[in-house]
Amino acid sequence: MLLSDLLDAPVHDADGRALGFVVDVRLVLDGPLDGVLAAPRLHGLLVSPRTGSSFLGYERTDENSPALLARWLRHRHRGTFLVLWDDVLPPDETHTPPAPTITLRHDYRRWSPALPQH
Amino acid sequence: MKKIFAVALGVLTAIGGFVDIGDLVTNAVVGARFGMSLVWVVVVGVVGICLFAQMSGRVAAVSGRATFEIIRERLGPRVGGANLVASFLVTVLTLTAEIGGIALALELASSVERRLWIPFAGLAVWLVLWRVKFSVLENVAGLLGLTLVVFAVALFQLGPDWGELVDQAVHPRVVEGEGVPTYWYYAIALFGAAMTPYEVFFFSSGAREEKWTAKDIKQSRVNVVVGFPLGGLLSIAIAGCAAVVFLPRAIDVTSLSQITLPVAMAGGKLLLALVILGIVAATFGAALETALSTGYTLAQYFGWSWGKFHRPAQATRFHTAMLVAVLVGTLVLLTNVDPIAVTEYSVVFSAIALPLTYLPILVVANDREYMGEHVNGRTTNALGLVYLVIIVAASLAAIPLMIATGAGG
Numbered sequence: 001m002l003l004s005d006l007l008d009a010p011v012h013d014a015d016g017r018a019l020g021f022v023v024d025v026r027l028v029l030d031g032p033l034d035g036v037l038a039a040p041r042l043h044g045l046l047v048s049p050r051t052g053s054s055f056l057g058y059e060r061t062d063e064n065s066p067a068l069l070a071r072w073l074r075h076r077h078r079g080t081f082l083v084l085w086d087d088v089l090p091p092d093e094t095h096t097p098p099a100p101t102i103t104l105r106h107d108y109r110r111w112s113p114a115l116p117q118h
Numbered sequence: 119m120k121k122i123f124a125v126a127l128g129v130l131t132a133i134g135g136f137v138d139i140g141d142l143v144t145n146a147v148v149g150a151r152f153g154m155s156l157v158w159v160v161v162v163g164v165v166g167i168c169l170f171a172q173m174s175g176r177v178a179a180v181s182g183r184a185t186f187e188i189i190r191e192r193l194g195p196r197v198g199g200a201n202l203v204a205s206f207l208v209t210v211l212t213l214t215a216e217i218g219g220i221a222l223a224l225e226l227a228s229s230v231e232r233r234l235w236i237p238f239a240g241l242a243v244w245l246v247l248w249r250v251k252f253s254v255l256e257n258v259a260g261l262l263g264l265t266l267v268v269f270a271v272a273l274f275q276l277g278p279d280w281g282e283l284v285d286q287a288v289h290p291r292v293v294e295g296e297g298v299p300t301y302w303y304y305a306i307a308l309f310g311a312a313m314t315p316y317e318v319f320f321f322s323s324g325a326r327e328e329k330w331t332a333k334d335i336k337q338s339r340v341n342v343v344v345g346f347p348l349g350g351l352l353s354i355a356i357a358g359c360a361a362v363v364f365l366p367r368a369i370d371v372t373s374l375s376q377i378t379l380p381v382a383m384a385g386g387k388l389l390l391a392l393v394i395l396g397i398v399a400a401t402f403g404a405a406l407e408t409a410l411s412t413g414y415t416l417a418q419y420f421g422w423s424w425g426k427f428h429r430p431a432q433a434t435r436f437h438t439a440m441l442v443a444v445l446v447g448t449l450v451l452l453t454n455v456d457p458i459a460v461t462e463y464s465v466v467f468s469a470i471a472l473p474l475t476y477l478p479i480l481v482v483a484n485d486r487e488y489m490g491e492h493v494n495g496r497t498t499n500a501l502g503l504v505y506l507v508i509i510v511a512a513s514l515a516a517i518p519l520m521i522a523t524g525a526g527g
Contacts, residue, residue, distance in 0.1 A: 004195055024194070056192050056481045065484045066499040069506075115487075 008052035014106035021052035131260025132345020138404035139219035149360030163312025164350035186418035218457025219401030240448030259403025265396035275384035310469030
Protein backbone atom coordinates (compact mmCIF):
# COMPACT_ATOMS: atom_id res chain seq x y z
CA MET A 1 0.00 0.00 0.00
CA LEU A 2 1.24 3.48 -0.84
CA LEU A 3 0.80 6.69 1.10
CA SER A 4 -1.15 8.17 -1.80
CA ASP A 5 -3.69 5.28 -1.49
CA LEU A 6 -4.50 6.53 1.99
CA LEU A 7 -4.44 10.32 1.62
CA ASP A 8 -7.80 11.82 0.72
CA ALA A 9 -9.49 8.39 1.03
CA PRO A 10 -13.03 8.45 2.50
CA VAL A 11 -13.35 6.94 5.98
CA HIS A 12 -16.40 4.97 7.23
CA ASP A 13 -17.28 3.38 10.52
CA ALA A 14 -18.23 -0.30 10.77
CA ASP A 15 -21.90 0.55 10.05
CA GLY A 16 -20.97 2.35 6.84
CA ARG A 17 -21.51 5.89 8.13
CA ALA A 18 -19.17 8.45 6.53
CA LEU A 19 -16.74 9.93 9.05
CA GLY A 20 -14.61 12.09 6.79
CA PHE A 21 -11.37 11.88 4.81
CA VAL A 22 -7.76 10.98 5.56
CA VAL A 23 -5.79 14.25 5.62
CA ASP A 24 -2.47 12.95 6.93
CA VAL A 25 -0.82 9.91 8.43
CA ARG A 26 1.16 9.83 11.64
CA LEU A 27 4.39 7.85 11.64
CA VAL A 28 6.54 6.97 14.63
CA LEU A 29 10.19 6.02 14.55
CA ASP A 30 10.28 2.98 16.83
CA GLY A 31 11.04 0.14 14.44
CA PRO A 32 14.32 -1.74 14.15
CA LEU A 33 17.35 0.32 13.13
CA ASP A 34 17.41 1.03 9.38
CA GLY A 35 20.63 2.84 8.47
CA VAL A 36 20.98 5.73 10.92
CA LEU A 37 17.30 6.02 11.87
CA ALA A 38 14.79 3.62 13.34
CA ALA A 39 12.40 2.31 10.69
CA PRO A 40 9.16 4.31 10.67
CA ARG A 41 5.91 2.59 11.65
CA LEU A 42 2.42 3.76 10.72
CA HIS A 43 0.86 4.86 13.99
CA GLY A 44 -2.46 6.19 12.80
CA LEU A 45 -4.53 8.25 10.37
CA LEU A 46 -5.74 11.81 10.76
CA VAL A 47 -9.38 12.03 9.74
CA SER A 48 -11.04 15.35 8.96
CA PRO A 49 -14.87 15.27 8.75
CA ARG A 50 -15.41 17.69 5.87
CA THR A 51 -12.43 17.90 3.57
CA GLY A 52 -9.47 15.92 2.33
CA SER A 53 -7.31 19.00 1.83
CA SER A 54 -4.27 19.75 3.98
CA PHE A 55 -4.55 21.07 7.54
CA LEU A 56 -1.07 22.62 7.02
CA GLY A 57 0.14 21.26 10.36
CA TYR A 58 -2.22 23.24 12.62
CA GLU A 59 -3.58 19.95 14.04
CA ARG A 60 -0.24 19.18 15.66
CA THR A 61 0.03 22.07 18.10
CA ASP A 62 -2.10 24.87 19.47
CA GLU A 63 -0.22 27.36 17.26
CA ASN A 64 -2.50 30.30 16.64
CA SER A 65 -0.81 32.60 14.15
CA PRO A 66 -1.28 34.09 11.64
CA ALA A 67 -4.62 34.34 13.42
CA LEU A 68 -6.93 34.57 10.41
CA LEU A 69 -5.31 31.63 8.65
CA ALA A 70 -5.21 29.47 11.78
CA ARG A 71 -8.84 30.23 12.59
CA TRP A 72 -10.03 29.52 9.07
CA LEU A 73 -8.15 26.21 8.84
CA ARG A 74 -9.33 25.11 12.32
CA HIS A 75 -12.91 25.91 11.32
CA ARG A 76 -12.60 24.04 8.03
CA HIS A 77 -11.10 21.00 9.75
CA ARG A 78 -13.15 21.12 12.97
CA GLY A 79 -13.67 17.70 14.51
CA THR A 80 -10.43 16.25 13.09
CA PHE A 81 -9.31 13.20 15.05
CA LEU A 82 -6.53 10.64 15.11
CA VAL A 83 -7.45 7.01 14.72
CA LEU A 84 -4.88 4.30 15.45
CA TRP A 85 -3.88 2.04 12.59
CA ASP A 86 -4.90 -0.96 14.78
CA ASP A 87 -8.47 0.37 14.72
CA VAL A 88 -8.56 0.29 10.92
CA LEU A 89 -10.01 -2.86 9.30
CA PRO A 90 -7.61 -4.47 6.82
CA PRO A 91 -8.36 -2.96 3.41
CA ASP A 92 -10.38 -5.15 1.06
CA GLU A 93 -7.65 -5.95 -1.48
CA THR A 94 -10.19 -7.42 -3.94
CA HIS A 95 -11.90 -4.05 -4.18
CA THR A 96 -9.43 -2.17 -6.44
CA PRO A 97 -9.75 0.15 -8.32
CA PRO A 98 -11.27 2.69 -7.49
CA ALA A 99 -9.48 4.12 -4.45
CA PRO A 100 -10.06 2.05 -1.32
CA THR A 101 -12.42 3.17 1.40
CA ILE A 102 -11.04 3.08 4.92
CA THR A 103 -13.34 1.23 7.33
CA LEU A 104 -12.85 1.44 11.09
CA ARG A 105 -13.57 -1.25 13.68
CA HIS A 106 -16.86 -0.83 15.51
CA ASP A 107 -15.03 -0.11 18.79
CA TYR A 108 -12.56 2.40 17.32
CA ARG A 109 -11.50 5.32 19.48
CA ARG A 110 -11.02 8.99 18.53
CA TRP A 111 -7.74 10.44 19.78
CA SER A 112 -6.69 14.07 19.85
CA PRO A 113 -4.78 14.99 16.70
CA ALA A 114 -2.25 17.07 18.69
CA LEU A 115 1.28 15.79 19.12
CA PRO A 116 2.15 14.85 22.71
CA GLN A 117 3.90 17.81 24.35
CA HIS A 118 7.31 17.18 25.79
CA MET B 119 36.27 44.27 9.86
CA LYS B 120 35.65 40.85 8.42
CA LYS B 121 32.04 41.19 9.49
CA ILE B 122 31.59 44.57 7.81
CA PHE B 123 33.08 43.13 4.66
CA ALA B 124 30.69 40.17 4.77
CA VAL B 125 27.68 42.47 5.25
CA ALA B 126 28.80 44.78 2.44
CA LEU B 127 29.38 41.86 0.10
CA GLY B 128 25.97 40.41 0.97
CA VAL B 129 24.21 43.72 0.34
CA LEU B 130 26.07 44.39 -2.91
CA THR B 131 25.32 40.92 -4.32
CA ALA B 132 21.68 41.32 -3.28
CA ILE B 133 21.52 44.58 -5.28
CA GLY B 134 23.37 43.20 -8.30
CA GLY B 135 21.46 39.93 -8.15
CA PHE B 136 18.05 41.55 -7.86
CA VAL B 137 17.65 42.58 -11.49
CA ASP B 138 17.24 39.77 -14.01
CA ILE B 139 15.89 39.57 -17.54
CA GLY B 140 12.31 39.72 -16.19
CA ASP B 141 12.92 43.01 -14.42
CA LEU B 142 14.88 44.46 -17.34
CA VAL B 143 12.28 43.68 -19.98
CA THR B 144 9.13 44.29 -17.97
CA ASN B 145 10.30 47.61 -16.53
CA ALA B 146 11.42 48.89 -19.94
CA VAL B 147 8.22 47.75 -21.69
CA VAL B 148 6.07 49.28 -18.95
CA GLY B 149 8.11 52.50 -18.85
CA ALA B 150 7.69 52.96 -22.59
CA ARG B 151 3.93 52.35 -22.51
CA PHE B 152 2.79 53.65 -19.13
CA GLY B 153 5.59 55.99 -18.05
CA MET B 154 6.13 55.92 -14.30
CA SER B 155 2.48 55.21 -13.52
CA LEU B 156 3.22 51.61 -12.42
CA VAL B 157 6.13 52.42 -10.10
CA TRP B 158 3.87 51.66 -7.14
CA VAL B 159 3.78 48.02 -8.26
CA VAL B 160 7.59 47.80 -8.10
CA VAL B 161 7.37 49.14 -4.54
CA VAL B 162 4.69 46.59 -3.61
CA GLY B 163 6.72 43.82 -5.26
CA VAL B 164 9.96 44.76 -3.54
CA VAL B 165 8.36 44.87 -0.09
CA GLY B 166 6.78 41.49 -0.91
CA ILE B 167 10.02 39.83 -1.96
CA CYS B 168 11.77 41.24 1.13
CA LEU B 169 9.07 39.73 3.33
CA PHE B 170 9.04 36.39 1.52
CA ALA B 171 12.82 35.98 1.19
CA GLN B 172 13.35 37.01 4.77
CA MET B 173 10.81 34.43 6.02
CA SER B 174 12.10 31.60 3.88
CA GLY B 175 15.72 32.42 4.73
CA ARG B 176 14.89 32.41 8.45
CA VAL B 177 13.02 29.10 8.14
CA ALA B 178 15.97 27.57 6.28
CA ALA B 179 18.51 28.91 8.79
CA VAL B 180 16.63 27.81 11.91
CA SER B 181 14.92 24.57 10.85
CA GLY B 182 17.48 23.54 8.23
CA ARG B 183 14.70 22.98 5.70
CA ALA B 184 14.59 24.68 2.33
CA THR B 185 11.38 25.92 0.75
CA PHE B 186 10.36 22.87 -1.25
CA GLU B 187 11.00 20.48 1.65
CA ILE B 188 8.49 22.56 3.61
CA ILE B 189 6.01 22.58 0.72
CA ARG B 190 6.23 18.80 0.39
CA GLU B 191 5.79 18.29 4.10
CA ARG B 192 2.85 20.67 4.60
CA LEU B 193 0.87 20.30 1.40
CA GLY B 194 1.23 16.53 1.05
CA PRO B 195 2.30 14.60 -2.04
CA ARG B 196 -0.62 15.50 -4.30
CA VAL B 197 -1.03 19.27 -3.90
CA GLY B 198 2.72 19.47 -3.31
CA GLY B 199 3.27 17.57 -6.55
CA ALA B 200 0.96 19.87 -8.50
CA ASN B 201 2.88 22.76 -6.99
CA LEU B 202 6.15 21.13 -8.05
CA VAL B 203 4.96 20.82 -11.64
CA ALA B 204 3.84 24.46 -11.75
CA SER B 205 6.92 25.85 -10.01
CA PHE B 206 9.29 23.70 -12.04
CA LEU B 207 7.74 24.72 -15.36
CA VAL B 208 7.80 28.41 -14.45
CA THR B 209 11.42 28.12 -13.36
CA VAL B 210 12.42 26.38 -16.60
CA LEU B 211 10.57 29.10 -18.53
CA THR B 212 12.48 31.76 -16.56
CA LEU B 213 15.75 29.89 -17.16
CA THR B 214 14.97 29.89 -20.88
CA ALA B 215 14.41 33.63 -20.78
CA GLU B 216 17.68 34.21 -18.91
CA ILE B 217 19.74 32.14 -21.38
CA GLY B 218 18.05 34.08 -24.17
CA GLY B 219 19.00 37.28 -22.37
CA ILE B 220 22.66 36.24 -22.25
CA ALA B 221 22.60 35.52 -25.98
CA LEU B 222 20.88 38.85 -26.77
CA ALA B 223 23.42 40.79 -24.72
CA LEU B 224 26.32 38.99 -26.39
CA GLU B 225 24.74 39.75 -29.76
CA LEU B 226 24.67 43.44 -28.84
CA ALA B 227 28.31 43.30 -27.81
CA SER B 228 29.58 41.35 -30.80
CA SER B 229 27.12 41.84 -33.69
CA VAL B 230 27.08 38.05 -33.99
CA GLU B 231 23.57 36.54 -34.36
CA ARG B 232 21.96 35.54 -31.06
CA ARG B 233 21.11 32.08 -32.39
CA LEU B 234 24.82 31.39 -32.69
CA TRP B 235 25.38 32.51 -29.10
CA ILE B 236 22.56 30.42 -27.59
CA PRO B 237 24.41 27.03 -27.52
CA PHE B 238 27.48 28.70 -26.06
CA ALA B 239 25.42 30.50 -23.43
CA GLY B 240 23.77 27.21 -22.42
CA LEU B 241 27.09 25.39 -22.34
CA ALA B 242 28.74 28.13 -20.27
CA VAL B 243 25.89 28.07 -17.74
CA TRP B 244 26.17 24.31 -17.37
CA LEU B 245 29.97 24.34 -17.03
CA VAL B 246 29.80 26.94 -14.27
CA LEU B 247 27.07 24.96 -12.47
CA TRP B 248 29.20 21.86 -12.66
CA ARG B 249 32.62 23.24 -11.77
CA VAL B 250 32.41 26.52 -9.86
CA LYS B 251 31.96 26.82 -6.11
CA PHE B 252 28.63 28.20 -4.87
CA SER B 253 30.03 31.28 -3.10
CA VAL B 254 32.14 32.21 -6.14
CA LEU B 255 29.30 31.98 -8.65
CA GLU B 256 26.96 33.91 -6.36
CA ASN B 257 29.37 36.74 -5.58
CA VAL B 258 30.92 37.26 -9.03
CA ALA B 259 27.58 37.48 -10.83
CA GLY B 260 26.14 39.74 -8.12
CA LEU B 261 29.05 42.16 -8.13
CA LEU B 262 29.28 42.42 -11.93
CA GLY B 263 25.51 42.92 -12.04
CA LEU B 264 26.08 46.13 -10.08
CA THR B 265 27.23 47.81 -13.29
CA LEU B 266 23.51 48.05 -14.13
CA VAL B 267 23.66 51.13 -11.94
CA VAL B 268 24.46 52.91 -15.21
CA PHE B 269 20.69 52.94 -15.84
CA ALA B 270 20.42 55.37 -12.91
CA VAL B 271 23.39 57.38 -14.21
CA ALA B 272 21.81 57.50 -17.67
CA LEU B 273 18.50 58.68 -16.24
CA PHE B 274 20.25 61.65 -14.61
CA GLN B 275 22.24 62.41 -17.77
CA LEU B 276 19.12 62.38 -19.91
CA GLY B 277 18.01 65.37 -17.85
CA PRO B 278 14.33 64.48 -17.65
CA ASP B 279 11.53 66.67 -16.35
CA TRP B 280 11.67 65.27 -12.79
CA GLY B 281 8.43 66.93 -11.79
CA GLU B 282 6.63 65.15 -14.60
CA LEU B 283 8.16 61.75 -13.71
CA VAL B 284 7.29 62.12 -10.03
CA ASP B 285 3.79 63.25 -10.94
CA GLN B 286 3.29 60.13 -13.08
CA ALA B 287 4.52 57.98 -10.19
CA VAL B 288 2.43 59.51 -7.40
CA HIS B 289 -0.74 60.12 -9.43
CA PRO B 290 -0.94 56.89 -11.40
CA ARG B 291 -3.45 56.93 -14.22
CA VAL B 292 -3.90 54.93 -17.36
CA VAL B 293 -2.13 56.59 -20.29
CA GLU B 294 -4.34 57.65 -23.19
CA GLY B 295 -4.67 54.95 -25.82
CA GLU B 296 -4.15 52.12 -23.30
CA GLY B 297 -7.00 50.09 -21.80
CA VAL B 298 -7.57 49.58 -18.08
CA PRO B 299 -7.24 45.75 -18.37
CA THR B 300 -3.87 46.22 -20.12
CA TYR B 301 -2.72 48.47 -17.28
CA TRP B 302 -3.60 45.79 -14.72
CA TYR B 303 -2.10 43.02 -16.83
CA TYR B 304 1.23 44.84 -16.80
CA ALA B 305 0.82 45.54 -13.10
CA ILE B 306 0.71 41.77 -12.53
CA ALA B 307 3.67 41.25 -14.88
CA LEU B 308 5.75 43.78 -12.91
CA PHE B 309 4.68 42.17 -9.65
CA GLY B 310 5.71 38.74 -10.98
CA ALA B 311 9.04 40.15 -12.15
CA ALA B 312 9.81 41.46 -8.67
CA MET B 313 8.42 38.43 -6.80
CA THR B 314 9.64 35.44 -8.77
CA PRO B 315 9.35 32.00 -7.10
CA TYR B 316 12.87 30.95 -8.09
CA GLU B 317 14.34 33.82 -6.05
CA VAL B 318 12.90 32.24 -2.94
CA PHE B 319 13.93 28.68 -3.85
CA PHE B 320 17.42 29.97 -4.48
CA PHE B 321 17.55 32.15 -1.40
CA SER B 322 16.39 29.45 1.03
CA SER B 323 18.44 26.67 -0.56
CA GLY B 324 21.42 29.04 -0.70
CA ALA B 325 21.05 29.46 3.06
CA ARG B 326 21.61 25.70 3.34
CA GLU B 327 24.46 25.79 0.84
CA GLU B 328 26.21 28.41 2.96
CA LYS B 329 25.31 26.53 6.16
CA TRP B 330 23.45 29.37 7.83
CA THR B 331 22.29 28.95 11.40
CA ALA B 332 20.13 31.09 13.66
CA LYS B 333 23.19 33.29 14.20
CA ASP B 334 23.14 34.39 10.55
CA ILE B 335 19.54 35.61 10.58
CA LYS B 336 20.49 39.19 11.33
CA GLN B 337 22.95 39.43 8.45
CA SER B 338 20.55 37.83 5.99
CA ARG B 339 17.89 40.30 7.08
CA VAL B 340 20.24 43.22 6.35
CA ASN B 341 21.12 41.76 2.93
CA VAL B 342 17.45 41.50 2.04
CA VAL B 343 16.08 44.68 3.58
CA VAL B 344 18.87 46.91 2.25
CA GLY B 345 19.89 45.07 -0.94
CA PHE B 346 16.52 44.32 -2.50
CA PRO B 347 15.06 47.85 -2.22
CA LEU B 348 18.24 49.27 -3.78
CA GLY B 349 17.87 46.65 -6.54
CA GLY B 350 14.27 47.85 -6.85
CA LEU B 351 15.58 51.38 -7.42
CA LEU B 352 17.57 50.02 -10.38
CA SER B 353 14.32 48.57 -11.75
CA ILE B 354 12.68 51.96 -11.41
CA ALA B 355 15.63 53.62 -13.16
CA ILE B 356 15.19 51.19 -16.09
CA ALA B 357 11.52 52.14 -16.30
CA GLY B 358 12.46 55.81 -15.99
CA CYS B 359 14.92 55.64 -18.91
CA ALA B 360 12.25 54.05 -21.10
CA ALA B 361 9.65 56.57 -19.94
CA VAL B 362 11.88 59.50 -20.88
CA VAL B 363 13.01 58.22 -24.28
CA PHE B 364 10.14 56.10 -25.63
CA LEU B 365 6.88 57.28 -24.05
CA PRO B 366 6.81 60.76 -25.71
CA ARG B 367 7.62 59.18 -29.09
CA ALA B 368 5.00 56.42 -28.60
CA ILE B 369 7.55 53.68 -29.34
CA ASP B 370 7.01 50.17 -27.93
CA VAL B 371 10.02 48.30 -26.54
CA THR B 372 10.37 44.92 -28.22
CA SER B 373 14.12 44.26 -28.19
CA LEU B 374 17.10 44.35 -25.88
CA SER B 375 18.84 46.97 -28.02
CA GLN B 376 15.93 49.31 -27.30
CA ILE B 377 16.28 48.69 -23.58
CA THR B 378 19.91 49.83 -23.74
CA LEU B 379 19.27 52.71 -26.17
CA PRO B 380 18.58 55.36 -23.50
CA VAL B 381 21.90 54.48 -21.87
CA ALA B 382 23.74 54.85 -25.18
CA MET B 383 22.00 58.17 -25.85
CA ALA B 384 22.98 59.48 -22.43
CA GLY B 385 26.50 58.18 -22.06
CA GLY B 386 27.83 56.95 -25.38
CA LYS B 387 29.99 53.91 -25.90
CA LEU B 388 31.47 53.69 -22.43
CA LEU B 389 28.12 53.48 -20.62
CA LEU B 390 26.82 51.18 -23.34
CA ALA B 391 29.73 48.80 -22.77
CA LEU B 392 29.09 48.87 -19.03
CA VAL B 393 25.38 48.26 -19.41
CA ILE B 394 25.98 45.28 -21.71
CA LEU B 395 28.46 43.87 -19.19
CA GLY B 396 25.84 44.37 -16.50
CA ILE B 397 23.14 42.63 -18.53
CA VAL B 398 25.39 39.66 -19.31
CA ALA B 399 26.27 39.37 -15.60
CA ALA B 400 22.67 39.80 -14.44
CA THR B 401 21.22 37.29 -16.89
CA PHE B 402 24.09 34.85 -16.41
CA GLY B 403 23.73 35.07 -12.63
CA ALA B 404 19.98 34.60 -12.89
CA ALA B 405 20.45 31.68 -15.31
CA LEU B 406 22.61 29.99 -12.67
CA GLU B 407 20.06 30.73 -9.96
CA THR B 408 17.12 29.44 -12.00
CA ALA B 409 19.01 26.33 -13.11
CA LEU B 410 19.99 25.61 -9.51
CA SER B 411 16.36 26.19 -8.51
CA THR B 412 15.13 23.52 -10.93
CA GLY B 413 17.51 21.06 -9.25
CA TYR B 414 16.60 22.27 -5.74
CA THR B 415 12.83 21.97 -6.21
CA LEU B 416 12.95 18.49 -7.76
CA ALA B 417 15.52 17.14 -5.31
CA GLN B 418 13.78 18.59 -2.27
CA TYR B 419 10.39 17.21 -3.32
CA PHE B 420 11.70 13.70 -4.01
CA GLY B 421 14.17 13.64 -1.13
CA TRP B 422 17.33 13.34 -3.26
CA SER B 423 20.62 14.62 -1.96
CA TRP B 424 21.14 18.12 -3.33
CA GLY B 425 23.41 21.10 -3.18
CA LYS B 426 26.62 22.41 -4.59
CA PHE B 427 28.33 21.41 -1.33
CA HIS B 428 28.09 17.82 -2.59
CA ARG B 429 30.39 16.73 -5.38
CA PRO B 430 28.38 16.11 -8.58
CA ALA B 431 28.98 12.36 -8.19
CA GLN B 432 27.31 12.46 -4.77
CA ALA B 433 24.27 14.37 -6.00
CA THR B 434 23.87 12.88 -9.43
CA ARG B 435 20.12 13.34 -9.78
CA PHE B 436 20.38 16.97 -8.68
CA HIS B 437 23.06 17.68 -11.27
CA THR B 438 21.25 15.69 -13.97
CA ALA B 439 18.07 17.68 -13.35
CA MET B 440 19.96 20.95 -13.83
CA LEU B 441 21.67 19.67 -16.95
CA VAL B 442 18.33 18.63 -18.46
CA ALA B 443 16.75 21.98 -17.55
CA VAL B 444 19.58 23.94 -19.20
CA LEU B 445 19.39 21.68 -22.24
CA VAL B 446 15.61 22.13 -22.54
CA GLY B 447 15.93 25.91 -22.21
CA THR B 448 18.62 26.00 -24.88
CA LEU B 449 16.66 23.80 -27.28
CA VAL B 450 13.51 25.89 -26.83
CA LEU B 451 15.50 29.01 -27.73
CA LEU B 452 16.93 27.29 -30.80
CA THR B 453 13.37 26.98 -32.17
CA ASN B 454 13.75 30.72 -32.82
CA VAL B 455 11.26 31.91 -30.21
CA ASP B 456 11.77 35.52 -29.21
CA PRO B 457 13.49 35.63 -25.78
CA ILE B 458 11.75 38.93 -25.01
CA ALA B 459 8.34 37.28 -25.55
CA VAL B 460 9.41 34.30 -23.41
CA THR B 461 10.37 36.75 -20.68
CA GLU B 462 7.05 38.55 -20.79
CA TYR B 463 5.20 35.25 -20.32
CA SER B 464 7.58 34.00 -17.63
CA VAL B 465 6.92 36.95 -15.30
CA VAL B 466 3.14 36.55 -15.58
CA PHE B 467 3.31 32.80 -14.93
CA SER B 468 5.55 33.56 -11.95
CA ALA B 469 2.76 35.63 -10.47
CA ILE B 470 0.29 32.81 -11.15
CA ALA B 471 2.43 30.14 -9.43
CA LEU B 472 3.34 32.20 -6.39
CA PRO B 473 0.53 31.52 -3.84
CA LEU B 474 1.20 27.80 -3.40
CA THR B 475 4.83 28.54 -2.56
CA TYR B 476 4.07 31.46 -0.30
CA LEU B 477 1.37 29.92 1.91
CA PRO B 478 3.39 27.01 3.40
CA ILE B 479 6.30 29.32 4.21
CA LEU B 480 4.00 31.77 5.98
CA VAL B 481 2.57 28.90 8.04
CA VAL B 482 5.88 27.27 8.93
CA ALA B 483 7.45 30.62 9.84
CA ASN B 484 4.85 30.60 12.65
CA ASP B 485 5.41 27.02 13.82
CA ARG B 486 7.15 26.91 17.20
CA GLU B 487 8.07 23.23 16.73
CA TYR B 488 10.33 24.30 13.86
CA MET B 489 11.21 27.87 14.62
CA GLY B 490 11.41 28.08 18.42
CA GLU B 491 11.79 31.73 19.40
CA HIS B 492 12.37 32.79 15.78
CA VAL B 493 8.70 32.67 14.76
CA ASN B 494 7.16 35.64 12.94
CA GLY B 495 6.32 38.69 15.01
CA ARG B 496 2.93 40.39 14.87
CA THR B 497 3.96 42.99 12.29
CA THR B 498 5.43 40.36 9.98
CA ASN B 499 2.25 38.31 10.27
CA ALA B 500 -0.01 41.28 9.59
CA LEU B 501 2.06 42.14 6.53
CA GLY B 502 2.20 38.44 5.65
CA LEU B 503 -1.59 38.20 5.55
CA VAL B 504 -1.94 41.38 3.49
CA TYR B 505 0.51 39.92 0.97
CA LEU B 506 -1.30 36.58 0.98
CA VAL B 507 -4.39 38.46 -0.24
CA ILE B 508 -2.40 40.43 -2.84
CA ILE B 509 -0.60 37.34 -4.13
CA VAL B 510 -3.78 35.29 -4.43
CA ALA B 511 -5.61 38.18 -6.13
CA ALA B 512 -2.79 38.67 -8.66
CA SER B 513 -2.65 34.95 -9.33
CA LEU B 514 -6.41 34.66 -9.93
CA ALA B 515 -6.62 37.79 -12.08
CA ALA B 516 -3.64 36.96 -14.29
CA ILE B 517 -5.20 34.42 -16.68
CA PRO B 518 -8.48 36.30 -17.30
CA LEU B 519 -6.50 39.48 -17.93
CA MET B 520 -4.10 37.63 -20.21
CA ILE B 521 -7.03 36.41 -22.30
CA ALA B 522 -8.88 39.73 -22.22
CA THR B 523 -5.88 41.77 -23.34
CA GLY B 524 -4.30 39.21 -25.70
CA ALA B 525 -1.27 39.04 -23.35
CA GLY B 526 -0.90 42.80 -23.16
CA GLY B 527 -1.67 43.36 -26.85
